[in-house]
Amino acid sequence: MSSPSDQIVWKRSKAGQKEMMKETNNHHLHDHHYSSSKCKTEKKKASEATKRHSELVSYRALPEYMKDNEYILDYYRANWPLKAALYSLFRWHNETINVWTIYGVRMVDGNEFDAFTTNLGSPKQIYQVCVDSSLQRSFSVAQAMNVSHNSEDLYLATAALINLTERTPTEMLATASDMLASRWPFFVFLGGSMFCLLTSSTCHLFCCHSHHLNLLLLRFDYAGIAVMIVTSFFPPIFYIFQCNPVWQVVYLTGITTIGIFTVITLLTPSHSSKECRPFRALLFFLMGFSGIVPAIHALIVNWSEPRRFIALAYESAMALSYAVGTLFYVSRIPERWKPGLFDLAGHSHQIFHIFVILGALAHYGAALLFIDWRDTVGCSL
Ligand SMILES: [Zn+2]
Numbered sequence: 001m002s003s004p005s006d007q008i009v010w011k012r013s014k015a016g017q018k019e020m021m022k023e024t025n026n027h028h029l030h031d032h033h034y035s036s037s038k039c040k041t042e043k044k045k046a047s048e049a050t051k052r053h054s055e056l057v058s059y060r061a062l063p064e065y066m067k068d069n070e071y072i073l074d075y076y077r078a079n080w081p082l083k084a085a086l087y088s089l090f091r092w093h094n095e096t097i098n099v100w101t102i103y104g105v106r107m108v109d110g111n112e113f114d115a116f117t118t119n120l121g122s123p124k125q126i127y128q129v130c131v132d133s134s135l136q137r138s139f140s141v142a143q144a145m146n147v148s149h150n151s152e153d154l155y156l157a158t159a160a161l162i163n164l165t166e167r168t169p170t171e172m173l174a175t176a177s178d179m180l181a182s183r184w185p186f187f188v189f190l191g192g193s194m195f196c197l198l199t200s201s202t203c204h205l206f207c208c209h210s211h212h213l214n215l216l217l218l219r220f221d222y223a224g225i226a227v228m229i230v231t232s233f234f235p236p237i238f239y240i241f242q243c244n245p246v247w248q249v250v251y252l253t254g255i256t257t258i259g260i261f262t263v264i265t266l267l268t269p270s271h272s273s274k275e276c277r278p279f280r281a282l283l284f285f286l287m288g289f290s291g292i293v294p295a296i297h298a299l300i301v302n303w304s305e306p307r308r309f310i311a312l313a314y315e316s317a318m319a320l321s322y323a324v325g326t327l328f329y330v331s332r333i334p335e336r337w338k339p340g341l342f343d344l345a346g347h348s349h350q351i352f353h354i355f356v357i358l359g360a361l362a363h364y365g366a367a368l369l370f371i372d373w374r375d376t377v378g379c380s381l
Contacts (some may be wrong), residue, residue: 054084056093065211071335075343077208085206094343095204101353102201181374185238186367192231193360199224215272222266222280229287230259232363233294236315239370240298243379251294258287288322307373314366318359325355 056075059067066078075094077085089099203221207214233255241248262283265271271279295315302308327333329352335342 054080054088063211065214066208069332069335069347069349071332071339072343072347073340079210080208082206082209085209088208089205092344094347095208097345097350098204098353099201101350101357102197102204181239181242181371181378183371185234186371188234189231189363189367192227192234196224196228215269219267219269219272222272223263225284226259226262226266226287228360229284230255230262232360233291235367235370236298236311237294239374240294240302242374244301247294247297255287255290258290262287305373307369311366311369311373314362314369317362318366321355321359321362325352325359328352328355 054077057078058074059070059072059076062076062078066076072094075092077088077093077095080088088096199217199220203217207217234252237251237255238248241251265283266280270276299308299312328348332348335347
């Protein structure tokens with residue numbers, strides 16, 4: 001129950017409420033208007049900031065952590081958002097060629113890989129050999145041991161096809177079982193090279209994002225180089241010492257141990273500073289230099305092999321390419337002669353990349369030669 005005075009209060013309060021509600025609605029409208037205009041301003045500010053962040057700057061405007069080569073004066077990306085850094089793959093700046101030389105070689109590597117796998121033969125031949133070998137081997141093995149070795153059959157059949165497309169499946173199988181060397185060391189080398197190229201291109205593309213990411217990617221870049229050096233030892237050591245298993249294991253274990261130690265050291269944050277540059281250079285040099293011992297050993301063991309000079313020529317071309325590339329990298333030629341002229345194209349790091357690629361291709365040629373040699377002579381020498 002309510003008294004008349006109560007009703008007035010109620011009406012007043014209702015009226016007041018209406019008034020209040022109206023006021024609140026107005027407030028909401030005002031709020032909405034305010035927030036939408038605020039949102040627009042913020043969006044505008046954000047797009048301006050993105051635009052500002054995606055502008056190329058000069059060396060002097062760079063944050064301290066990005067100041068590395070004072071002879072490259074302009075076209076830097078500094079503190080760019082990740083998305084803008086990714087899209088900069090298709091823009092001109094002083095890292096464009098560095099990124100694209102790496103992607104270029106990945107394509108070359110990919111094509112070489114395709115060429116390598118194309119030598120396996122036509123799909124029909126592959127199928128025929130797989131079926132033949134599987135039937136023959138499974139039948140004989142099952143007869144002898146009552147056990148199936150399908151994966152081994154498939155492997156042998158696949159290996160048999162490499163470079164032997166002109167032969168009959170049975171000939172291929174016989175040759176594969178007797179002669180063909182394992183392919184895995186070659187793929188270890190290809191995998192290591194791909195990893196190095198991946199870390200390097202990622203570093204060149206995203207190093208401009210922040211100091212933290214810059215340090216992280218640089219560490220992975222160094223580790224990628226170490227992985228490539230270590231894995232490039234696998235094909236020559238494996239194939240040259242294939243018939244001396246003790247030395248094969250000694251050298252492969254040795255280089256893998258050195259590689260693991262180097263990668264862990266390079267991934268340690270305290271070793272990625274500018275002050276540690278000589279230490280890093282020493283590590284890479286020691287890794288490369290450790291190849292001299294098995295190389296001399298290999299020459300002595302295979303002195304009578306006529307193809308040793310071709311292999312030596314390939315590996316010397318690789319060493320020369322790496323050495324010349326490193327000279328450009330360290331000396332900062334040609335940009336030191338004419339600062340600013342080579343900002344976009346032609347500076348030392350790009351030349352260094354080209355020589356590293358040439359070196360890797362020479363080593364790739366040597367690896368194919370070693371495989372072919374072992375496929376031909378086996379362990380008969
Ligand atoms: Zn580089």
